[in-house]
Amino acid sequence: MIKIKEVKEIREKYNYTHIVILGIDKDGGQHVATHGLSKKNAKEAADMGNQLKKELHWPVKNCNAKPVERICSNCDYWQRGYHRPGDVIKENQNGKCMYNQDSILRFEKDITCSQFLPLW
Numbered sequence: 001m002i003k004i005k006e007v008k009e010i011r012e013k014y015n016y017t018h019i020v021i022l023g024i025d026k027d028g029g030q031h032v033a034t035h036g037l038s039k040k041n042a043k044e045a046a047d048m049g050n051q052l053k054k055e056l057h058w059p060v061k062n063c064n065a066k067p068v069e070r071i072c073s074n075c076d077y078w079q080r081g082y083h084r085p086g087d088v089i090k091e092n093q094n095g096k097c098m099y100n101q102d103s104i105l106r107f108e109k110d111i112t113c114s115q116f117l118p119l120w
Contacts, residue, residue, distance in 0.1 A: 002033040004068060005076070011035045018045040020052060030056060034067070042067035 011019040023031040034049040036042030053063045
């Protein structure tokens with residue numbers, strides 16, 4: 001299976017805004033992976049990937065993929081703080097970005113961390 005971060009690397013290497021990859025293994029198994037530069041591009045790439053899957057006659061339930069939400073807790077650079085067993089942990093409590101230690105203010109909805117590296 002192609003990891004999202006590998007698709008991102010290919011998209012960046014060729015300076016594309018969108019990328020859709022179809023992979024077929026030796027047993028004929030198919031895999032579709034997508035990535036987009038912005039949230040909007042990612043949604044458009046996912047829609048293109050879903051259309052490709054429909055053309056390949058995938059089950060309908062597998063033709064409605066959505067992009068990974070670009071939030072810190074879905075990023076490989078995000079590290080949660082240490083907690084003792086039994087502590088109640090709130091979302092993102094005591095976590096921080098290990099790539100950019102400074103807080104990033106985002107004023108536009110389509111702008112996210114340019115270094116977002118999905119866990120998958």
